[in-house]
Amino acid sequence: QVQLQESGPGLVKPSQTLSLTCTVSGFPISGNYYWVWIRQAPGKGLEYVGSVSHTGSASYNPSLKSRVTISLDTSKNQFSLKVNSVTAADSAVYYCASPQLEFSFDVWGQGTMVTVSS
Amino acid sequence: DIQMTQSPSTLSASVGDRVTITCRASQTITRYLAWYQHKPGKAPKLLIYKVSSLGSGFPSRFSGSGSGTEFTLTISSVQPDDFASYYCQAYDGSSWTFGQGTKLEIK
Numbered sequence: 001q002v003q004l005q006e007s008g009p010g011l012v013k014p015s016q017t018l019s020l021t022c023t024v025s026g027f028p029i030s031g032n033y034y035w036v037w038i039r040q041a042p043g044k045g046l047e048y049v050g051s052v053s054h055t056g057s058a059s060y061n062p063s064l065k066s067r068v069t070i071s072l073d074t075s076k077n078q079f080s081l082k083v084n085s086v087t088a089a090d091s092a093v094y095y096c097a098s099p100q101l102e103f104s105f106d107v108w109g110q111g112t113m114v115t116v117s118s
Numbered sequence: 119d120i121q122m123t124q125s126p127s128t129l130s131a132s133v134g135d136r137v138t139i140t141c142r143a144s145q146t147i148t149r150y151l152a153w154y155q156h157k158p159g160k161a162p163k164l165l166i167y168k169v170s171s172l173g174s175g176f177p178s179r180f181s182g183s184g185s186g187t188e189f190t191l192t193i194s195s196v197q198p199d200d201f202a203s204y205y206c207q208a209y210d211g212s213s214w215t216f217g218q219g220t221k222l223e224i225k
Binding site: 036038045046047048051059061062095097099101102103104105106108109110111 | 119149150152154156161162163164167168171173174203205207209212213214215216217218219
């Protein structure tokens with residue numbers, strides 16, 4: 001059974017870089033599937049941030065593309081998210097997830113709240 | 119990228135009511151249309167996948183239908199545990215997009 005767990009700082013200063021890691025257990029991330037970041041700002045809906053395939057090919061939400069990097073670390077069975085030049089609008093619960101059932105997200109991490117504030 | 123327009127944004131219902139939520143896509147979706155149930159403080163749960171397949175652990179009062187650009191989620195008889203937010207989601211072959219969400223509230 002695949003399990004995901006987010007980790008990273010809960011507080012980031014404006015203009016700095018938000019960095020999160022998702023640790024995957026129960027399946028090798030290089031084996032198959034996409035590995036995805038999704039966020040939900042307070043009072044807002046779910047927003048697709050971006051994804052990375054098991055081969056390391058990344059794709060991003062066009063609204064965030066210039067500031068986001070998602071990558072794999074197969075040695076640690078983790079994938080990571082970096083968002084540059086953050087503002088308060090980047091404050092959100094960040095989820096890692098994997099669409100393993102007909103490109104639907106059947107596997108989720110528990111989510112981690114990140115606040116951008118000085 | 120596909121744009122998903124979900125309505126209504128808020129839905130007030132009583133236990134036992136039949137409710138329907140609609141998602142309209144900006145372009146035709148072949149089959150990769152899903153619905154999620156989301157409760158505060160929890161990760162979303164996959165409710166419906168591939169338009170009409172029921173997610174694991176959900177009862178049959180939930181159903182999904184549609185084709186082309188219009189899709190619906192129906193709860194045949196709302197139960198107390200169903201009050202939550204619901205999101206549609208599409209996959210267009212390279213990217214995922216969520217609808218804006220519908221909050222199902224107690225009337």
